[in-house]
Amino acid sequence: MAKKPPRRTAERILETSQELFNRHGEPNVSTTAISAELNISPGNLYYHYPAKDELINALFSRYEQSLNELLGAADEAADIESAWFFMHTLFELIWQYRFLYRDLNDLLSKNRLLETRFQAVLQNKSRAVHALLDAMRNAGALRMPTADVHPTATSMVVVLTYWLNFEYVRDPRNALEPDNAQAALLRGAHQVLNLLVPYLDSGQQAHLTALADAYTAAAPVA
Structure with a gap:
């Protein structure tokens, strides 16, 4: 059976950001924290979303x-x-x-x-x-x-x-x-x-x- 393709990085970033913002409050969540949660580099996040x-x-x-x-x-x-x-x-x-x-x-x-x-x-x-x-x-x-x-x-x-x-x-x-x-x-x-x-x-x-x-x-x- 063919594996499902992984979710696009941009979609994962949005979903994780929403979860973290909801949990901790938007002012308390940095882009560094989002990239760490996703286990991606800050540069990868910046590529998709250059600003918070x-x-x-x-x-x-x-x-x-x-x-x-x-x-x-x-x-x-x-x-x-x-x-x-x-x-x-x-x-x-x-x-x-x-x-x-x-x-x-x-x-x-x-x-x-x-x-x-x-x-x-x-x-x-x-x-x-x-x-x-x-x-x-x-x-x-x-x-x-x-x-x-x-x-x-x-x-x-x-x-x-x-x-x-x-x-x-x-x-x-x-x-x-x-x-x-x-x-x-x-x-x-x-x-x-x-x-x-x-x-x-x-x-x-x-x-x-x-x-x-x-x-x-x-x-x-x-």
């Missing part, structure tokens, strides 16, 4: 592409169960690229390209959340006055963007470890959707609680 910012930008491009594909489905979430699944999936994607959010202010202060692209990400998130709220309102699942839509959407985007920072501050040594991922994502999804509780009927409120309980029961114990 190029690594970060390449990883951000992957995140951005996956995010935009997911956000495009926001208007299909017409009830609380669909909204829960959408938010949980969104948090799972954010978790995969959590270094971007953990070190967000530091990254933006050093990388002008990332600064402008992250502003676009916020705009796209806001449009998607507005689409989700409109879909739920049109389906009768959400009784929200028009005047409340924009401030509620903004609050939801803020929680989406900074929830992992909150988790990190709450428990810096453990919060962003892989074993704690599921619990952190559940708390984040529930926190976002709790903003909708005043506008849900009693049945939808009960269903949201049941969804959170079911996911929590199924989550592995760290």
Whole structure:
């Protein structure tokens, strides 16, 4: 049987960089550490990515592409169960690229390209959340006055963007470890959707609680 060809070096560099950035935080990982982890020379890494910012930008491009594909489905979430699944999936994607959010202010202060692209990400998130709220309102699942839509959407985007920072501050040594991922994502999804509780009927409120309980029961114990 023919052996599978080895993964291209550039791909291995990206995967390892993402893993190290997520584990230790981007500011704490040097290109020397990345090359050592890969057992390649710093010159080999430099050949593929001449600067650390190029690594970060390449990883951000992957995140951005996956995010935009997911956000495009926001208007299909017409009830609380669909909204829960959408938010949980969104948090799972954010978790995969959590270094971007953990070190967000530091990254933006050093990388002008990332600064402008992250502003676009916020705009796209806001449009998607507005689409989700409109879909739920049109389906009768959400009784929200028009005047409340924009401030509620903004609050939801803020929680989406900074929830992992909150988790990190709450428990810096453990919060962003892989074993704690599921619990952190559940708390984040529930926190976002709790903003909708005043506008849900009693049945939808009960269903949201049941969804959170079911996911929590199924989550592995760290």
